[in-house]
Amino acid sequence: MIYREAGDFKTGYREDGQTFPIKLDRWAYYGVLAVAFGIIPFVINDYWASAVLVPFLIYAIAAMGLNILTGYAGQVSLGTGGFMAVGAYAVYKLMTAFPDVNIVIHILLAGFVTAFVGMLFGLPSLRIKGFYLAVATLAAQFFLVWLFNKVPWFYNYSASGQITAPERTFLGEAVTGPASSAPAKYLICLGFAFVLAWLARNLTRGMLGRKWMAIRDMDIAAEIIGVNPLGAKLSAFAISSFFIGVAGALLFAVYLGAAEVGEAFGINKSFLVLFMIIIGGLGSIFGSFAGAAFLVLLPVLLKNLLVGSLGWPTDLAAHLELMIVGALIVFFLIVEPHGLARLWALAKDKLRLWPFPH
Amino acid sequence: MASVPEEGVVTPDGRQIGGVLMEMKNITLRFGGVVAVKDISFDIRKGEIRAIIGPNGAGKSSMLNVISGFYNPQEGEVWFKGYRRGPMKPYEVARLGIARTFQNIALFDGMTVLDNIMTGRLNKMRSGFLAQALWWGAAEREEIENRAQVEKIIDFLEIQNIRKTPVGRLPYGLKKRVELARALAAEPQLLLLDEPMAGMNVEEKEDMSRFILDVNDEFGTTIALIEHDMGVVMDISDRVVVMDYGRKIGDGTPAEVRGNQEVIDAYLGVAHD
Structure with missing residues (x-):
């Protein structure tokens, strides 16, 4: 009964264009922000940070990045893992080369490096589309992993071939390295996720977002209207790669602490992030978060349920978990091919009319 | 002749x-x-x-x-x-x-009527990338000014009621009209x-x-x-x-x-x- 736009009058185009046009949605948004920034940091423990919240936030950033490219601009990419590796190795080289510079600046710079690399690998998109572009980005994935394996300069000639994040602080708190605390890790990821989500929303609701969607929906018509396909596609690759690079840098520096490129940033990562945006909803910022939550939380939930509550053996649970997650993905795609974001929107549409649907 | x-x-x-x-x-x-x-x-x-x-x-x-x-x-x-x-x-x-419409409608099906028509005005918008990302200053002002222009065209072609409908859901005749609106938006x-x-x-x-x-x-x-x-x-x-x-x-x-x-x-x- 309360979920209504009735009585919430819009008197200008500014108000009409706002992200949450319904008052209850706005309150819910501020409420979530208040809990995320104000309460969770004080109650979070190591288990919640490392098993649930930090990976969720990092993958949400990566999913937003891929969603900008695939969901908004319509360019399929299977190179997400490779671009995350670029972010990770860039931040590693920067952290070790310039130990005195703030880690946040390093992470942002790693994003810019990835944006540049992404743009290079986006060049083929001007000529090829669809499956063929996917194959081209797949080449990027394998090439980048190969590069980081083969050239010792990237891992500072370490004997193991691994990269390990040294301790760096932000505002006096260690956010990387073994001494970093759960709230610090959580807050830095939350900060990045929040700011990047806000930027993504602004970009996608403005003219740049419309150009991307125009290219996605009908590229010939877009060009005749005045969209420069070169600019639109390359900007999508650059911005998407920036997000993915930041996610890769956070994944390595804050979450994993140490990484080996083939294991941490292999083709599996590309598929994982792609599944996140397909399940969450293509062309939706909320969908990126929903998809990341689904694929990060579900395995944890199932493990807790099967091993923790039912007391099954761990190996059996691990295999069952794969099967159940796979089955659920298929189920969701059949029930709602447009993802969780569409389900959420439909639920809200119903709620607006409830309980008098006529 | x-x-x-x-x-x-x-x-x-x-x-x-x-x-x-x-x-x-x-x-x-x-x-x-x-x-x-x-x-x-x-x-x-x-x-x-x-x-x-x-x-x-x-x-x-x-x-x-x-x-x-x-x-x-x-x-x-x-x-x-x-x-x-x-x-x-x-x-x-x-x-x-020079603006045009197509014989087989070439609208952007995934976008709303409003966004389709706003896309027609892309050559009228000058705000830079950073302003758009921060939704600050020129970007927001331009968006609102151009929205006002687009609303005039929406009034003119009598499609007010379908403003926020995704174009893919519209019947043929209305799609043709939205396409005309998008072309007109470019002035x-x-x-x-x-x-x-x-x-x-x-x-x-x-x-x-x-x-x-x-x-x-x-x-x-x-x-x-x-x-x-x-x-x-x-x-x-x-x-x-x-x-x-x-x-x-x-x-x-x-x-x-x-x-x-x-x-x-x-x-x-x-x-x-």
């Missing part, structure tokens, strides 16, 4: 038709061995409604694609606003002030319409004809259109070009064209009692 004096004329219904806006000189367009357009010349005057008619496969759409810059002709010259237009990318032509000097009334019933055709006349009248937009409904063409256009097999076989006012024997043989036909 229709002769319009250089300084322009006033039509019987009071519209001002001015000098030459666009001139096609000896255009020839080939696809491999197929000649789609053969040595065609005609002009489009400022403020007029110019129709291109002809049987299927006559090269009308190819001609429109040459005007809109989608095809570059092998021979001939395209003059627009007194300058010769070299080979251009379609998005550069859009910046010159073009020359508007190209490729079969704006194809597949419509009589009522929808009447609506569309009224919109075309109103656009021409209120905004002073020059319109070039391809249409098969002869009743509509003869009613609304000032001058007509007739094409057949890539050649021009007639050019003039509707009355002149109707009386041209070659046009009657090739396209219009005669009534048999």
Whole structure:
């Protein structure tokens, strides 16, 4: 009964264009922000940070990045893992080369490096589309992993071939390295996720977002209207790669602490992030978060349920978990091919009319 | 051959038709061995409604694609606003002030009506990448100003109630209207319409004809259109070009064209009692 736009009058185009046009949605948004920034940091423990919240936030950033490219601009990419590796190795080289510079600046710079690399690998998109572009980005994935394996300069000639994040602080708190605390890790990821989500929303609701969607929906018509396909596609690759690079840098520096490129940033990562945006909803910022939550939380939930509550053996649970997650993905795609974001929107549409649907 | 004096004329219904806006000189367009357009010349005057008619496969759409810059002709010259237009990318032509609609609707199905029409104004928006990302200053101001302009067009074409509907869900007739709105949003000097009334019933055709006349009248937009409904063409256009097999076989006012024997043989036909 309360979920209504009735009585919430819009008197200008500014108000009409706002992200949450319904008052209850706005309150819910501020409420979530208040809990995320104000309460969770004080109650979070190591288990919640490392098993649930930090990976969720990092993958949400990566999913937003891929969603900008695939969901908004319509360019399929299977190179997400490779671009995350670029972010990770860039931040590693920067952290070790310039130990005195703030880690946040390093992470942002790693994003810019990835944006540049992404743009290079986006060049083929001007000529090829669809499956063929996917194959081209797949080449990027394998090439980048190969590069980081083969050239010792990237891992500072370490004997193991691994990269390990040294301790760096932000505002006096260690956010990387073994001494970093759960709230610090959580807050830095939350900060990045929040700011990047806000930027993504602004970009996608403005003219740049419309150009991307125009290219996605009908590229010939877009060009005749005045969209420069070169600019639109390359900007999508650059911005998407920036997000993915930041996610890769956070994944390595804050979450994993140490990484080996083939294991941490292999083709599996590309598929994982792609599944996140397909399940969450293509062309939706909320969908990126929903998809990341689904694929990060579900395995944890199932493990807790099967091993923790039912007391099954761990190996059996691990295999069952794969099967159940796979089955659920298929189920969701059949029930709602447009993802969780569409389900959420439909639920809200119903709620607006409830309980008098006529 | 229709002769319009250089300084322009006033039509019987009071519209001002001015000098030459666009001139096609000896255009020839080939696809491999197929000649789609053969040595065609005609002009489009400022403020007029110019129709291109002809049987299927006559090269009308190819001609429109040459005007809109989608095809570059092998021979001939395209003059627009007194300058010769070299080979251009379609998005550069859009910046010159030429907008068009398509025979098979080419809207962005995943976007709302409002976003589709707003996309038409992309050449009017100048705010930089950073301002857009931060949604600050110029970006937001521009968005609101352009929204106000788009709302005028939405009012004009009477599509207020479907503003926020995704275009993919609309029926055919409304899609055609949204496509016209998107083209109008660019405030073009020359508007190209490729079969704006194809597949419509009589009522929808009447609506569309009224919109075309109103656009021409209120905004002073020059319109070039391809249409098969002869009743509509003869009613609304000032001058007509007739094409057949890539050649021009007639050019003039509707009355002149109707009386041209070659046009009657090739396209219009005669009534048999």
